[in-house]
Amino acid sequence: MTDATIDIRHAEKVYRGKVRALRGVSMRVGRGEVFGLLGPNGAGKSTLVKIMMTIVRPTRCEGTMLGAGIGDKAALRRVGYLPEHLRFPEYLTGEQALDYLGGLNDVPRDARRKRAEEAIELVGMSEWRNKKIGGYSKGMKQRLGVAQALMNDPDLVLLDEPTDGVDPVGRRDIRNVLVELKNRGKTVFLNSHLLGEVEMVCDRVSILVQGKVAMEGSLDELTHGGRRYEIEVERRDGDGFDPARAIGAAAGSGRFERGEWRGEAPGGVGAVFAGAVYKVDTTDARAVQPMLDALRAAGVVVRAVRPVRPTLEDLFVQAVTDPETGRARGVGAGKNDERAARGGER
Amino acid sequence: MIRQTAAILVDQYRELNNRKLFWISLILSGIVVVAFAVIGQKEGNLAVLHWRTAIPLDALGLSTATLYKMLFINFGINFWLAWLTTILALVTTAGMIPDFVSSGSIDLALSKPIGRVRLFLTKYAAGLLFVTLQITVFTTASFFVLGLRGGAWEPAVFLAIPLVIIFFSYLFSVCALLGLLTKSTIASLLLTLLFWFLLFALNTTEVSLVGFREQAEARVQRLETRLETVRASVERKPENMLQAARQAVALSTPEERIANVRGQLDEARADAASLAKWHRPFYAAKTVLPKTSETIDLLRRALVELAELPEFQDREPPAFVGRDMSDEQRERFEERVAEGRERERMMIETLSGRSISWVVGSSLAFEAVVIMFACWIFARRDF
Numbered sequence: 001m002t003d004a005t006i007d008i009r010h011a012e013k014v015y016r017g018k019v020r021a022l023r024g025v026s027m028r029v030g031r032g033e034v035f036g037l038l039g040p041n042g043a044g045k046s047t048l049v050k051i052m053m054t055i056v057r058p059t060r061c062e063g064t065m066l067g068a069g070i071g072d073k074a075a076l077r078r079v080g081y082l083p084e085h086l087r088f089p090e091y092l093t094g095e096q097a098l099d100y101l102g103g104l105n106d107v108p109r110d111a112r113r114k115r116a117e118e119a120i121e122l123v124g125m126s127e128w129r130n131k132k133i134g135g136y137s138k139g140m141k142q143r144l145g146v147a148q149a150l151m152n153d154p155d156l157v158l159l160d161e162p163t164d165g166v167d168p169v170g171r172r173d174i175r176n177v178l179v180e181l182k183n184r185g186k187t188v189f190l191n192s193h194l195l196g197e198v199e200m201v202c203d204r205v206s207i208l209v210q211g212k213v214a215m216e217g218s219l220d221e222l223t224h225g226g227r228r229y230e231i232e233v234e235r236r237d238g239d240g241f242d243p244a245r246a247i248g249a250a251a252g253s254g255r256f257e258r259g260e261w262r263g264e265a266p267g268g269v270g271a272v273f274a275g276a277v278y279k280v281d282t283t284d285a286r287a288v289q290p291m292l293d294a295l296r297a298a299g300v301v302v303r304a305v306r307p308v309r310p311t312l313e314d315l316f317v318q319a320v321t322d323p324e325t326g327r328a329r330g331v332g333a334g335k336n337d338e339r340a341a342r343g344g345e346r
Numbered sequence: 347m348i349r350q351t352a353a354i355l356v357d358q359y360r361e362l363n364n365r366k367l368f369w370i371s372l373i374l375s376g377i378v379v380v381a382f383a384v385i386g387q388k389e390g391n392l393a394v395l396h397w398r399t400a401i402p403l404d405a406l407g408l409s410t411a412t413l414y415k416m417l418f419i420n421f422g423i424n425f426w427l428a429w430l431t432t433i434l435a436l437v438t439t440a441g442m443i444p445d446f447v448s449s450g451s452i453d454l455a456l457s458k459p460i461g462r463v464r465l466f467l468t469k470y471a472a473g474l475l476f477v478t479l480q481i482t483v484f485t486t487a488s489f490f491v492l493g494l495r496g497g498a499w500e501p502a503v504f505l506a507i508p509l510v511i512i513f514f515s516y517l518f519s520v521c522a523l524l525g526l527l528t529k530s531t532i533a534s535l536l537l538t539l540l541f542w543f544l545l546f547a548l549n550t551t552e553v554s555l556v557g558f559r560e561q562a563e564a565r566v567q568r569l570e571t572r573l574e575t576v577r578a579s580v581e582r583k584p585e586n587m588l589q590a591a592r593q594a595v596a597l598s599t600p601e602e603r604i605a606n607v608r609g610q611l612d613e614a615r616a617d618a619a620s621l622a623k624w625h626r627p628f629y630a631a632k633t634v635l636p637k638t639s640e641t642i643d644l645l646r647r648a649l650v651e652l653a654e655l656p657e658f659q660d661r662e663p664p665a666f667v668g669r670d671m672s673d674e675q676r677e678r679f680e681e682r683v684a685e686g687r688e689r690e691r692m693m694i695e696t697l698s699g700r701s702i703s704w705v706v707g708s709s710l711a712f713e714a715v716v717i718m719f720a721c722w723i724f725a726r727r728d729f
Contacts, residue, residue, distance in 0.1 A: 015728070053457040056728040073459050081457040087450035089357065091364035103353025104458040148454075 004028045005066060005156050005187040006035075006052070012060040013047050013211075021047040022058075023211040029204070034178060034188040036198035038312070039208035040320055040328070045191050046084055048208070049160050052189075053081050066156055077106060080149030084160040084191075086141065090134035094125055094144050097133060102151040112151065119147035122180070124173055138165035146177060157181055158189045163197060175201055199312040207319040209329055214319040219312070226310035227283045231291065234301035235276035266290040283307065350460050351468050358472035362438070362479070371434045371480055378426050379487040383495055387413055412650060414496030418488050418503065419646045427481060427510050428642045433539075435476045435514060436521060440535035442473050443525030452729045462725040470522055470717065477514040481507050502648045509645050512706060516636035517542055519713045523720040542638070549639045552628040553693060559625050560692035561685070562618035569611040576603050636709040640697065644705060647698055 006029040013022040021044040029035040039045045050056035054071050061070050068075035088097050095116055102112035120129050123143040133141065142165055149157055159178075163171045171194075178201045181188050192198050198205060199219065206216040215222060255262065265271040267290035270281035280288055288305065295302055310318075320328050362368045386393040387410045392401040446452060446469055455465060485506045493499040520541050524534035580600035671679060 050453070050729075053453070055453050055456045057726070073461055075459075076457060077459040079457070081454070083450060083453035083457070085450040086454065087448065089361065089451075091361055092357070096360065100353050100357045101454060101458075103349050103356070104455065104460060106347070106349050106459060108349070 003031045004064070005031045005033075006063075006189065007065075008048075008052070008061065008063040008070060010060055010062050011048060011051060011058055011070075013044070013051065013056065014059045021211055022051075025208065025211070025213055026063075027206055027213065027216065029187060029189060031187055032182065032185050033203045034182050034190065034201050036202035036205040037189065037191045037208060038193065038195065038198060038205055038316060041193075043208040044211040045208055046160060049158055049189070049191050052158065053079070053083075055083075077152060078155045080152060080154035080157040082142075082145045082149045082157075082159045082162055084164065086145040088133045088141060088144065090132065093130050093132055094120065094136070094147075095129045097144065098148055098151055101148045105152040107152050111153075115151050115153060116147075119150045120144075122150070122177055123147045139167055139170045142166050143170060143174070146174060150181075154186065156187045156189065158191070160191045161193070162190070163192065163194060171197065195312040195316055205312065207316060209320050215315060222315055223309040226314065228308055229280040229282060229285070229288045230304075230306050230308050231278040231280060231288065231295070231302060232304040232306075233276050233278070233295065234303050266294045350458070354465075354468045354472050355475065358469075358475050361442075362476055365438055367434055367438045368476060368479075371431055371438075372483060375426070375431065375480060375484045376487070378422060379484060379491060382414075382417060382422060382488065383491040385417065386410070386495055411492075411496045411498035414492050414498060415500065415649050418492060419649060422484065422488055423506055423510065423645055424642060427484060427506070428513060428638070431477070431480055431484075432514055432517065435480070436517060436535060436538060438476055439473045439518065440521055440525065440538065441531035442469070443522045444529050444531050444534065447526060447529060447724075447729065449729070456729060463721045466721050466724045467717070470519070470720075473518055473522065474511055474515055478507075478511055481510040500649060505648050506645050509641060512710070513638055513641045516638060516641075516709055516713055519716040519720070523716050523723075526720050526723055545635060545638050548628060548632055548635065549637070552625065552632050553639075553697065555621060555625040555628060556696050557689045557693035559618065559621040560696060561689045562614060562621050564688065564692065565614045566611065566618050569607060569614050573604065573607045573611055576600075576607050580604065633704070633708055634712060636712050637705050638709075640700065640705045641709060643697065644702065 006027065008028075009026045011022050011025040011027075012020075014020050025044070025048060027048075037045050037048070047056055051058045051061055052065055052070060054073065054076065058070070063070055065072070066075045066078050089100075092100065098116040098119065099112050102115065103109075107115065116129075120126055123146050125140065125143050125147065128136065128140060133144070136144065142162065146159070146162055149159065162174050166174060175197065178188055178190070182201075188201075190198060190202060202219070204216070204218045205222070207214045261273040263271060265278070265280060267287050269287050269291075271291070272279045272281075278291070280291060282288065285307070292302060292305065317328075322329050384395055386395075388396075388398040390402060392399045446455070456462065458465075460468075485504055488506075489500070489503045492503060517538055521534050521538040524537050525531070528534055528537075580603070
C-alpha cells in the first residue's frame with residue numbers, strides 16, 4: 001500500500017446508554033486511493049467518519065489522518081467533507097454558501113471565488129449558482145454539497161452517502177467527479193450503502209458489521225476466492241433436454257441436494273448445477289474444457305461460457321451473514337439497534 | 347482566524363437581511379425617531395413640528411434639552427429599544443443556536459478547522475448583530491434629533507449602543523444556552539422571556555423595597571431629631587408667661603410627649619429593620635443575576651443630572667389639584683405627595699449611587715458563567 005492518508009487504530013465509541021457503535025476498528029487508506037466504507041444500517045460507518053471529522057468524540061482512537069493525530073483541527077484544513085443529510089442555510093445562494101463554507105475553511109477570498117467557480121462547474125450547477133438554496137431539489141443540494149467539499153482544494157475528501165436522493169444522471173456525474181478527484185491525486189473516502197456505486201469507483205473497500213471490520217481489501221483481493229467459470233446450457237421445454245443426462249455427462253461423481261447438483265466435474269474440478277447453469281470452481285480456462293467436451297458429446301447445447309467473480313453484493317451478504325445461523329446479523333452495534341437508541345444512523 | 351470570524355458575521359448579516367422582522371424593526375425604529383423629531387416645546391407648551399399645542403409643559407419644569415433627553419431615554423431607549431426591539435430581537439435570534447446545532451448543519455461547521463469554543467463564541471457574538479445594527483442606526487438618528495431639535499449635542503448618547511448591546515447580551519446568553527440544551531426555538535424563546543419577566547419582577551420588588559426602606563430610615567432620623575427637640579423643650583424653662591401658660595394648659599405632660607415620640611421612634615426603627623431584612627435577600631439575588639433595568643438606567647445617569655429630574659424639583663402642584671378639598675384634606679394630600687416624592691428621590695439617589703462595576707460587572711459575570719457553561723456543553727457534545 002502507498003503512504004497512508006488515514007491510519008486509524010482501535011477506534012471505539014460507546015454512546016450514552018452504553019450503545020457500542022464501534023468496537024476497535026482499525027483501517028488504513030492509502031494516498032490517492034478511492035476507499036469505500038460499507039456496512040448495514042447502524043454498523044458504525046457514520047460514527048467512524050464523524051470521529052475523523054471531530055463531530056463525535058471517540059471513546060478511544062489512535063492513529064493519524066494526513067499525518068496529524070485523529071481529532072486535530074488543523075488537519076481539517078486539508079479535508080473536504082460532505083455530511084449525510086446535509087442542510088444548507090436556505091437564505092443563501094449556491095455561490096454564497098460556497099463562499100461562507102470556504103471562509104470557515106480559512107480559504108482566502110480570491111481563492112474562494114476561483115474555487116467556487118470551478119467546483120460549481122464540476123458538479124454541473126453553473127445555472128443555479130445565483131439562486132437561493134431554498135429553491136433547490138434534493139439532488140441539487142447534494143451536488144452543491146460535493147462542491148463545497150472541494151472548496152479548500154483538499155487532499156482528502158470524505159463523502160457520506162454522496163448520491164443520497166440524486167437521480168441516475170446525477171449519480172453518474174458524482175461518480176465522474178470522484179474519478180476526476182482520483183485522477184488529480186486526491187484520496188477519497190466514500191461511505192455509501194449503494195454497492196454498485198462503490199464497486200464502480202473504489203479501489204479498496206472495508207465492510208463494517210456491528211462496529212467491527214468484517215472484511216477489508218481491494219476488490220480483486222476480496223473476490224479472488226469466489227472466482228469461477230459458469231457454463232450456461234440450453235434448456236427449452238419440449239426440446240428433449242434431460243437434466244439427468246446433462247448431469248450424467250458432466251459429472252464424475254456427485255449428489256442432489258435442495259434442487260442443486262454438487263459434485264466433481266470431468267477434469268477433477270468441483271461444480272454445482274442449478275437451473276441451466278454449471279458453476280465450475282476454477283479460474284483456469286483449460287480446466288473447463290473436459291467438461292465442455294463431455295457436454296457436447298452428450299448432445300447438450302452450450303449457450304455461454306464465462307468467467308465470473310463475486311459481486312460486492314455477494315461479499316456484503318457474506319460479511320453480514322452469521323455463518324452459524326445463515327441469517328443476517330442483527331442491525332446495529334451494541335444494543336442491536338443503534339438507530340433506535342440514537343435517533344438515526346451514526 | 348479573521349477570515350473564519352468574518353465568514354460567520356457575514357453569514358449572520360445575510361440571515362438577518364433575509365428576515366422580515368429585522369427590516370420591520372428597523373422601519374419602526376425610523377418611525378420612532380421621526381415621531382421623536384416631530385415633538386417639541388414651544389413657549390412652555392408641547393409643540394408638534396412648528397405648531398404649539400395647548401398642553402402645558404411648564405409644570406414639568408424641563409428645559410427643551412432635558413425634555414429631549416428624557417424622551418430619548420424614557421421612550422426611545424427604555425420603551426422602544428429595551429422592550430419592543432428586544433422582544434423582536436429575541437424572536438429573530440432565538441432560533442439561531444437550535445438551527446445551528448441541528449443535524450446536517452452542525453456537521454459542516456464542526457468539520458471545519460475552527461475550535462468548538464471559538465466557533466460557539468463567534469456564533470454567539472454574531473447573534474448580537476441584530477441589536478447592534480438596530481441600536482446604532484437608532485442612536486445615530488437620535489443624536490441628530492437631539493442636536494437639531496433639542497439643541498443638545500450630546501456625544502454621551504452613543505453610550506446607548508454598548509449599554510443596549512450589553513443589556514441584550516444578558517438575555518441572549520440565557521437564550522443561547524437554552525437553545526443548546528433544548529434544541530427548540532419556541533422553548534428557548536419562551537423560557538428566556540420568562541427569565542426576563544422574573545428579572546423584571548425581582549428588580550421592581552427590590553427597588554420598591556429600597557424606596558420604603560429609605561423612607562423608613564428617613565422617618566427614624568426625623569423622629570430622632572424630634573425626640574431631641576422635645577427633650578430640649580422639656581428641659582428648657584419657660585421664658586415668659588405665655589410659654590408657661592401654654593405648658594400649663596397642654597393636654598399631655600412632657601413625659602407623655604417624650605414617651606409618645608419614643609414609641610413612634612421604636613415603631614419606625616422596627617419598620618426600618620424589617621424592611622432592611624426583607625430587602626437583603628432580594629439585593630443578594632439581584633447581585634448574582636443580570637440587572638437589566640439598572641444597566642439601561644446607566645444611560646440616564648450619564649445624560650441627565652439628578653437636579654434636572656422632575657422628582658428633584660420642588661414645585662407647587664397645579665392649581666386644579668385639590669380644588670375641591672378641605673384645608674385638612676389638602677394638607678394631608680400634600681403631605682402624601684411630598685412623602686411619595688421624597689421616597690422617589692431617595693430611591694433614585696440610592697440606585698444612582700450603585701457602582702457601575704456592581705450593575706454591569708456582576709451582570710457580565712453572570713453572563714460569562716452562562717456562556718462558559720454553554721461552551722462546555724457544546725465542546726463535549728456528540729452531534
